[in-house]
Amino acid sequence: MSFGKLRVLLIMPDYPEFKTYGPQSDIIFPPLGLEYIAAYIRDISDVRILDMRLKDTDINVIKNNLKEYKPDYVGVSYNYTFQINIVLQITRLCKEFNIITIVGGWHPTLAPSDALSHESIDIIVRGEGEITFRNILLSKKLDGILGVSFKKENQKIHNKDRDLLDLETAKLPYRNYRYKSKSDYNFLGFPIDCIETSRGCPFDCSFCCIHEFYRKRYRSRTLESIVKELKTPIINNKASLIFFVDDNFVVKKDFIIRLCDAIIENKIHKYFMAQARVDMIVNHPELFKKMAEAGFIFLFLGIESFSDRTLESLNKRTKFKQIKLALRILHDYGYIIQGNVIIGANLEDKIEDLQSTIDISKTMEIDLPTFSLLTPFPGTKLMDDIVDKGLLINTDWSNFNWATPVIDFPYLSAEDLNHYYLKAYKEVLFSKSRFRKIMQLLLLKSPKYHLQRLLNVEILKGLFNFLGTKFRKSNKEKYSK
Ligand code: B12
Ligand code: SF4
Numbered sequence: 167m168s169f170g171k172l173r174v175l176l177i178m179p180d181y182p183e184f185k186t187y188g189p190q191s192d193i194i195f196p197p198l199g200l201e202y203i204a205a206y207i208r209d210i211s212d213v214r215i216l217d218m219r220l221k222d223t224d225i226n227v228i229k230n231n232l233k234e235y236k237p238d239y240v241g242v243s244y245n246y247t248f249q250i251n252i253v254l255q256i257t258r259l260c261k262e263f264n265i266i267t268i269v270g271g272w273h274p275t276l277a278p279s280d281a282l283s284h285e286s287i288d289i290i291v292r293g294e295g296e297i298t299f300r301n302i303l304l305s306k307k308l309d310g311i312l313g314v315s316f317k318k319e320n321q322k323i324h325n326k327d328r329d330l331l332d333l334e335t336a337k338l339p340y341r342n343y344r345y346k347s348k349s350d351y352n353f354l355g356f357p358i359d360c361i362e363t364s365r366g367c368p369f370d371c372s373f374c375c376i377h378e379f380y381r382k383r384y385r386s387r388t389l390e391s392i393v394k395e396l397k398t399p400i401i402n403n404k405a406s407l408i409f410f411v412d413d414n415f416v417v418k419k420d421f422i423i424r425l426c427d428a429i430i431e432n433k434i435h436k437y438f439m440a441q442a443r444v445d446m447i448v449n450h451p452e453l454f455k456k457m458a459e460a461g462f463i464f465l466f467l468g469i470e471s472f473s474d475r476t477l478e479s480l481n482k483r484t485k486f487k488q489i490k491l492a493l494r495i496l497h498d499y500g501y502i503i504q505g506n507v508i509i510g511a512n513l514e515d516k517i518e519d520l521q522s523t524i525d526i527s528k529t530m531e532i533d534l535p536t537f538s539l540l541t542p543f544p545g546t547k548l549m550d551d552i553v554d555k556g557l558l559i560n561t562d563w564s565n566f567n568w569a570t571p572v573i574d575f576p577y578l579s580a581e582d583l584n585h586y587y588l589k590a591y592k593e594v595l596f597s598k599s600r601f602r603k604i605m606q607l608l609l610l611k612s613p614k615y616h617l618q619r620l621l622n623v624e625i626l627k628g629l630f631n632f633l634g635t636k637f638r639k640s641n642k643e644k645y646s647k
Contacts, residue, residue: 173236174241176203176214176243177200177242177243179242179244180249182249198339200243202296202337203241203299210304214343216345228256229259238266241270242268242270244269246272254284266289267288270290273543274290275291275379282315283322289316292313294328308323309323309325327381330385333387334388336387338394361401371483373508373546376413389424393428393432396429396436408436408438409438409439413441414441426456429461430459436461439463443467444489447495466504467532469507469532470482472507472526472530474486481547493532504534508540509586510539513573514577515575539583542558543566557573557575558573
């Protein structure tokens with residue numbers, strides 16, 4: 167096999183059929199998982215990344231790339247269970263061109279046999295894809311490659327798991343394949359980039375598949391490599407907002423405090439966003455104060471429920487009292503808070519419980535409240551329970567979009583769930599004055615703080631270029647007279 171000749175097309179599929187508030191066009195984070203893979207294969211192949219979430223990258227663009235670029239392999243990232251149809255649309259198109267399809271990400275990792283039963287999917291990479299994808303490109307046969315599932319003579323073969331990556335020595339994601347698109351990576355209009363400092367979470371909430379995906383392990387990177395990544399030109403120049411994608415960013419308090427100190431010392435003037443747990447906020451407010459000093463302004467919280475009984479049934483290990491206190495602490499430090507609440511979080515819920523969730527949500531200081539229906543994903547304890555109890559009413563993965571009822575609740579109909587899900591958005595999210603919060607944030611910090619973050623190098627460069635052109639033009643005009 168002559169290396170360098172292999173062509174690999176990596177695709178991030180869109181989020182189709184999902185019209186409620188969620189990860190659509192106004193929130194598009196860069197395809198970090200694919201950029202990690204790219205870092206591990208770019209020395210042995212030509213790589214191209216296409217991201218269908220960007221406005222000008224549709225299935226026709228994919229088709230044209232298959233025709234012109236003629237990739238040997240197409241790798242598709244399949245994280246969200248409900249993306250099944252778009253994933254299959256891509257892989258079927260690839261098969262029209264006889265291209266080998268490799269699908270990776272959370273859903274196929276946690277339901278590999280199911281994913282392999284689709285004719286157009288040739289290979290599944292389970293778990294972290296960096297080394298496994300590289301080994302597929304390097305090897306002539308799949309038999310010995312750890313972490314791979316594939317089909318052979320009509321049999322589904324699942325090779326043994328690969329060991330988890332050593333994050334302390336892992337390569338940085340390679341961001342230079344980003345396709346230049348008219349629309350770009352942004353969070354509600356702000357240019358954004360994302361970075362990962364750890365993988366896994368020590369908790370085991372019943373609806374979350376993280377403990378299965380990362381095999382109950384939590385690993386973090388070194389401080390030096392995180393700071394190095396934050397200082398890479400592509401992050402430093404392009405984005406004023408950085409999202410730490412870690413599912414639970416605040417596991418190691420002392421480490422995060424040291425990271426914040428390093429951000430301050432290295433003058434990394436960005437706005438930061440992260441995902442956190444309310445118990446950590448209540449138990450260690452000083453950590454969140456330090457994060458605010460370093461530039462953290464936005465936190466995603468998994469609130470889930472306001473009932474202690476329900477929080478316990480979800481194994482969330484938080485209390486309603488902590489939720490209220492955490493919101494107050496964060497607002498005192500000037501954070502904007504997005505909090506997700508589950509409608510029908512308890513299988514025993516009745517209509518009055520759904521109404522009370524909405525009523526309590528209205529009184530909570532959550533700036534961007536989002537809602538989801540209780541949805542069992544493969545690899546979760548919740549899925550096992552629902553299947554055991556015979557309560558799974560919908561087995562079409564495209565409906566697992568946390569807005570479509572898929573569970574047969576004893577005291578609630580699908581109509582009730584639909585009705586209260588929409589009611590929650592209508593009455594809670596759209597009644598909040600977000601403008602007030604943003605003004606409050608702007609006033610809380612000094613103009614210098616905001617200017618440093620908003621006037622990043624890219625904007626300054628643009629400004630100088632613009633002024634330079636103007637200057638040259640006016641000189642030309644002056645001397646040509
Ligand atoms: C960023 C993110 C979001 C963003 C959206 C992204 C966007 N718009 O661009 C936000 C914050 C909006 C979001 C929201 C939600 N999310 Co989300 N999100 C993530 C998160 C934290 C990070 C993704 C990421 O960048 N990871 C970092 C990269 C490096 O890892 P990776 O993508 O997994 O890639 C690696 C492997 O998977 C594999 N791989 C991936 N693709 C491919 C492709 C190939 C070819 C190969 C070989 C390998 C491979 O190799 C990569 C490198 O190791 C993941 C969890 C996670 N840690 O990944 C959840 C996750 C994807 N989200 C999930 C969920 C459930 C949600 C919510 C529904 C939660 C909720 N109830 O509120 C909401 C939706 C809310 C709403 N109402 O809209 C689940 C998906 C479960 C499922 N099976 O569908 C995940 C897995 C979290 C979890 N722990 O359960 N999310
Ligand atoms: S929901 Fe959050 S806290 Fe619970 S296991 Fe998943 S990542 Fe950890």
